[in-house]
Amino acid sequence: MLWYVGRRLLQLIPVFFGATFLIYFMVFSLPGDPIAALFGDRPPSQAVILALREQYHLDEPFIVQYLYYVGGILTGDLGTTYSGRPVGDLLASAFPITFRLAMLALAFEAVAGILVGLIAGLRKGKLFDASALVVSLLLISVPTFVLGFVFQYVFAIQLGWFRTTVGPGAPLQDLILPALVLASVSFAYIVRLTRGSVSDNVSADFVRTATAKGLSRPRVVRVHILRNSMIPVITFLGVDIGSLMVGAIVTEGIFNINGVGGTVYKAVQLGEGPTVVSFVAVMVIVYMLANLLVDLLYAVLDPRIRYAK
Amino acid sequence: MTGQTTVSAATSATDAASAPLLEIRDLEVGFTTQRGFVPAVRGVNLTLGQGETLAIVGESGSGKSTTAQAIIDLLPGTGRVTAGQILFEGKDLTTVSARQMQDVRGRLIGYVPQDPMSNLNPVWNIGFQVEEAIKANGVAQGRDARKRTIEVLKEAGLADAGDRLKQYPHQFSGGMRQRVLIGIGLSSRPKLLIADEPTSALDVTVQRTILDHLETLTRDYGTSVLFITHDLGLAVERAEHLVVMYKGKVVEAGRSTDILANPLHPYTQKLVSAAPSLASRRIQSERRPETTEHMDIASIGARDAHLIERADEREAVTTPDIITVENASKVYQIRQGGFKTKELKAVDDVSFSIPRGTTTAIVGESGSGKSTAAKLVLKLEEMTSGSIRFDGTEIGSLSGKDLLSFRRRVQPVFQDPYGSLDPLYSVGRTIEEPLVTHGVGDKASRRARVLELLEQVALPASTINRYPNELSGGQRQRIAVARALALKPDVIVLDEAVSALDVLVQGQILDLLTDLQSELGLTYLFITHDLAVVRLIADNVCVMQKGRIVEAATTDEVFDNPQQEYTRKLLEAIPGANFHFGR
Numbered sequence: 001m002l003w004y005v006g007r008r009l010l011q012l013i014p015v016f017f018g019a020t021f022l023i024y025f026m027v028f029s030l031p032g033d034p035i036a037a038l039f040g041d042r043p044p045s046q047a048v049i050l051a052l053r054e055q056y057h058l059d060e061p062f063i064v065q066y067l068y069y070v071g072g073i074l075t076g077d078l079g080t081t082y083s084g085r086p087v088g089d090l091l092a093s094a095f096p097i098t099f100r101l102a103m104l105a106l107a108f109e110a111v112a113g114i115l116v117g118l119i120a121g122l123r124k125g126k127l128f129d130a131s132a133l134v135v136s137l138l139l140i141s142v143p144t145f146v147l148g149f150v151f152q153y154v155f156a157i158q159l160g161w162f163r164t165t166v167g168p169g170a171p172l173q174d175l176i177l178p179a180l181v182l183a184s185v186s187f188a189y190i191v192r193l194t195r196g197s198v199s200d201n202v203s204a205d206f207v208r209t210a211t212a213k214g215l216s217r218p219r220v221v222r223v224h225i226l227r228n229s230m231i232p233v234i235t236f237l238g239v240d241i242g243s244l245m246v247g248a249i250v251t252e253g254i255f256n257i258n259g260v261g262g263t264v265y266k267a268v269q270l271g272e273g274p275t276v277v278s279f280v281a282v283m284v285i286v287y288m289l290a291n292l293l294v295d296l297l298y299a300v301l302d303p304r305i306r307y308a309k
Numbered sequence: 310m311t312g313q314t315t316v317s318a319a320t321s322a323t324d325a326a327s328a329p330l331l332e333i334r335d336l337e338v339g340f341t342t343q344r345g346f347v348p349a350v351r352g353v354n355l356t357l358g359q360g361e362t363l364a365i366v367g368e369s370g371s372g373k374s375t376t377a378q379a380i381i382d383l384l385p386g387t388g389r390v391t392a393g394q395i396l397f398e399g400k401d402l403t404t405v406s407a408r409q410m411q412d413v414r415g416r417l418i419g420y421v422p423q424d425p426m427s428n429l430n431p432v433w434n435i436g437f438q439v440e441e442a443i444k445a446n447g448v449a450q451g452r453d454a455r456k457r458t459i460e461v462l463k464e465a466g467l468a469d470a471g472d473r474l475k476q477y478p479h480q481f482s483g484g485m486r487q488r489v490l491i492g493i494g495l496s497s498r499p500k501l502l503i504a505d506e507p508t509s510a511l512d513v514t515v516q517r518t519i520l521d522h523l524e525t526l527t528r529d530y531g532t533s534v535l536f537i538t539h540d541l542g543l544a545v546e547r548a549e550h551l552v553v554m555y556k557g558k559v560v561e562a563g564r565s566t567d568i569l570a571n572p573l574h575p576y577t578q579k580l581v582s583a584a585p586s587l588a589s590r591r592i593q594s595e596r597r598p599e600t601t602e603h604m605d606i607a608s609i610g611a612r613d614a615h616l617i618e619r620a621d622e623r624e625a626v627t628t629p630d631i632i633t634v635e636n637a638s639k640v641y642q643i644r645q646g647g648f649k650t651k652e653l654k655a656v657d658d659v660s661f662s663i664p665r666g667t668t669t670a671i672v673g674e675s676g677s678g679k680s681t682a683a684k685l686v687l688k689l690e691e692m693t694s695g696s697i698r699f700d701g702t703e704i705g706s707l708s709g710k711d712l713l714s715f716r717r718r719v720q721p722v723f724q725d726p727y728g729s730l731d732p733l734y735s736v737g738r739t740i741e742e743p744l745v746t747h748g749v750g751d752k753a754s755r756r757a758r759v760l761e762l763l764e765q766v767a768l769p770a771s772t773i774n775r776y777p778n779e780l781s782g783g784q785r786q787r788i789a790v791a792r793a794l795a796l797k798p799d800v801i802v803l804d805e806a807v808s809a810l811d812v813l814v815q816g817q818i819l820d821l822l823t824d825l826q827s828e829l830g831l832t833y834l835f836i837t838h839d840l841a842v843v844r845l846i847a848d849n850v851c852v853m854q855k856g857r858i859v860e861a862a863t864t865d866e867v868f869d870n871p872q873q874e875y876t877r878k879l880l881e882a883i884p885g886a887n888f889h890f891g892r
Binding site: 203204205206207208209210211212213214215216217219223224227228301302303304 | 381423
C-alpha cells in the first residue's frame with residue numbers, strides 16, 4: 001500500500017511539468033499584448049514598454065520564457081504579476097479562502113446529501129423520497145447565479161441572518177451562505193446517487209441474510225447498507241473536491257470573495273502567464289491528490305479492490 | 310387442530326405426543342404490484358415436529374420460498390401475510406412486533422440462503438460477519454465471541470477457520486461460503502433451521518458434502534430443518550416428510566417415500582416422472598429387468614419409452630465422426646501480480662470424437678475445463694496445441710470465408726437464457742440475426758424461416774413480436790435453440806443449456822432437443838455438470854477432471870460400470886441416486 005501511495009505521488013512530478021508547460025504555451029498563444037492591456041487607453045512611452053518587456057522576458061522566445069519560469073519555481077520564486085505583486089503572495093491569499101469555502105461546501109453536501117439520500121433510498125416511493133427527488137431536480141436545473149441572488153436576497157437582505165457579502169479575511173460565518181449556494185448542485189447529485197445506491201442495496205441478498213441473523217434494523221442499515229452504498233458517492237465527492245478547490249467564479253462574484261476563481265479569471269484576461277500557470281499548477285496537484293484520496297478510500301471501503309503490492 | 314389432520318400427514322406419521330415446533334395454518338401471502346394484488350401463497354398448511362426434517366418441493370413461482378420467508382418476516386418488497394397463522398412453539402409469528410421478531414431471527418430460527426455468492430456482504434471479512442450474528446443473539450460477547458466464531462466455522466467444516474477470519478468473501482470458494490452461511494445459521498443453536506435451496510448454486514459433489522455435513526450437525530443439535538428445494542430427488546433423500554407446492558397451494562403432503570411411491574396429485578406425478586435423477590433410474594430399470602425390483606413406479610411417463618426406443622435405434626447404426634478432437638490443449642497465462650505469470654492448463658491433452666447424428670456429453674465439476682473444451686470446438690478460443698477436425702477439415706487454420714461457413718454449421722446454445730438474448734431485440738429479430746449476418750435469403754423468406762423455427766421449437770407464431778423480458782426461462786431457452794437452428798447447422802454445442810431451468814421445463818427442453826435431433830439429424834455436444842441429464846440425452850460420455858478426460862465411454866457403460874473413482878463420486882452425488890424406492 002505504501003509503495004502504491006509512493007508511486008502515485010511520484011506521478012505528480014511529470015504531470016506537474018506537463019501541465020505547466022501546456023498552460024504556459026496556451027497563455028503565450030493568447031492574442032493581445034499584456035502590456036497594452038495593462039495600461040488600457042493611455043499607452044505608456046516606448047521606453048517603459050521596452051523596460052517592462054525585458055523585465056518579464058516578453059521579448060524572448062516561448063521556450064526561454066518557460067525555462068525562466070521553471071527556474072524561478074525551483075528557487076521558490078513564482079514570478080510577479082504585471083502590477084508588481086509576487087504571485088506567491090496572491091496564491092497565499094486566494095487559496096486559503098477558496099479552501100475554506102470548498103471544505104464548508106463539501107461538508108454540507110456530503111453530510112446533508114448522504115443523509116437525505118439514505119432516507120429517500122430506504123423509503124423509496126414514499127412522500128419523503130418523492131420530495132427529495134423534486135427538490136434535487138430543482139437544484140440541478142436552476143443556474144447557480146439565480147440561486148445565489150435568491151439566497152442573498154432572502155437570507156441576507158430580507159431575513160438578515162448573514163452578511164450580504166463576505167468581509168475582508170473571509171471569516172467562516174460569512175462563508176456559510178456562499179458555501180450553501182456552491183454546494184447546492186452537488187448536494188442534489190449526491191442525494192440522487194446515494195438514493196439509487198441505497199435502494200439497490202436494500203434488496204440485496206446479503207442484507208436479507210443480515211436481517212435473518214437477528215441484527216437490528218439500525219445496525220443493518222449502518223453496517224450493511226450504508227457502507228456498501230458509499231462507493232459511487234465517494235467517487236463523486238472526490239471529483240467534486242477538485243472542482244470546488246479550483247474555485248467558483250460565479251459564487252465568488254456574487255458574494256465578493258477574493259478566491260481562486262476570480263483571481264485566475266482576471267489573470268487570464270490580462271494574459272499574466274506566471275499567475276495563470278502557478279494557479280493552474282496548484283489546481284492540478286490538488287485535483288490529483290483528491291483522486292489519490294478517493295482511490296485509497298475505495299480500498300478501505302471495498303476489500304475486493306486490491307492494489308498491486 | 311381439527312382441520313389439520315387431513316392436510317398434515319407429516320404430523321400424523323410421527324410421534325403424535327410431541328407438540329409440533331412449527332405449524333402453519335391457512336397461510337396466505339401476496340404481493341402488491343402495479344396490476345393489483347397478486348397472491349403467491351394460497352392457504353398453505355404444514356406441520357413440522359421437533360427434530361424433524363420437512364422439505365417443501367416445487368418449481369420456481371410455486372410459493373415455496375415465499376412461505377419460508379413469511380415465517381421470519383423476510384418477504385421481499387411489497388409482500389405481506391394477509392391471512393392465516395404461523396405458530397412457532399405455539400406463538401403466532403404473524404402478530405409479533407418487529408422487535409420480537411428480531412429476537413426470533415437467528416436465535417430461535419436460523420436461515421441458510423440460496424446463493425452463497427450474493428449472501429455474504431462483500432465488504433466485511435468473514436470473521437466479522439459470523440461474530441456479528443453471535444453477538445446479536447447474545448450467544449457470547451467480547452473475546453468469547455471471537456472464540457465462538459472460530460468454533461462455529463470449524464463445526465461448519467472450515468478446518469483452518471482461525472487463519473481465515475480476516476479474509477473476505479471473494480477469497481472463498483462457493484462451497485466455503487455456503488459453509489460460512491450454514492455456520493451463521495446454526496451459530497446460536499436455533500430450534501429451527503430454514504434452508505432455502507442451500508446448495509442449488511453449487512457443484513453436485515460439493516452439494517453432497519455440504520448436505521451431509523448439514524444433516525450431521527442438525528441431527529447432533531436436534532435442530533428441526535425446513536428444507537426448500539426444487540429438486541425432488543434431493544428432497545426425498547434429505548427429508549422424511551415432503552410438502553409439494555404448486556401455484557401457491559400445497560397439493561400433496563406426507564412421508565417422502567409414500568409420495569414418491571404413490572404420487573396422487575397430477576402435478577406430483579409429473580414432477581416424479583420429470584425429475585432427471587429418478588427418470589434416469591427408470592430408463593435403466595426398463596432396460597435391465599434385474600433392477601426393477603427396487604422400483605415399482607417405473608412405468609410412469611410415455612416419454613421414457615420414446616427415449617428408450619430412440620436409444621435402441623441409435624445403438625443399431627454406426628455413423629462416421631463429424632468432429633474429431635485429438636490431443637487438444639488450452640493453456641492460459643494467469644497474472645500473479647507484477648510480471649510473474651503462472652500457466653493454467655484448462656484443457657490438457659484431450660481427445661474424443663463425436664459420431665454424426667449422436668449426442669456426446671462432457672461432464673465434470675466447475676473448473677474441470679469442460680466449457681473451455683466446448684469453446685475450442687466452437688473455435689471461440691484458439692487451441693494452444695492439438696487438432697480439431699470438423700467434417701474432415703482442420704478448424705485451427707480456418708479463416709475468412711471458410712470460418713464463416715464453419716460457424717454456419719456449428720452453433721452454440723448457452724446456459725443462461727436471461728443473459729444470452731439481447732433484451733432490446735424482439736424474438737423475431739433475435740432469431741433472424743444469424744440469417745442476416747450470413748446473408749441468407751431476403752426479408753420475406755427470412756420471416757418465413759423465423760416462423761418455421763418458432764413452430765419447430767413449439768412456440769406460437771405471435772411470439773415473433775415479443776421481447777425476452779416478457780418470456781419465461783424455458784421459452785427463452787427455446788428461442789436460443791431456434792436461433793441456433795436458424796442456419797440449419799450440423800452440430801449444436803449446448804453449454805449447460807438446461808442447467809438454469811426448473812425440472813419440468815428442463816424435461817420439456819430435453820424432449821424438444823431429442824425430437825429435433827431425430828427430425829433434423831443434428832449432432833449435439835452437450836456440456837453439463839449434471840449426470841442425471843446426461844443419462845437422458847447422451848449416447849457417449851466424456852468425464853473431465855482438472856482439464857483431462859478421465860473416462861470416456863457410452864452412456865450405459867459409464868453409468869453401469871464406472872471405471873474411475875472420480876466418476877463414481879460424481880454418480881453418487883446425484884441427489885436421489887442411492888435411494889431405493891421399494892423400501
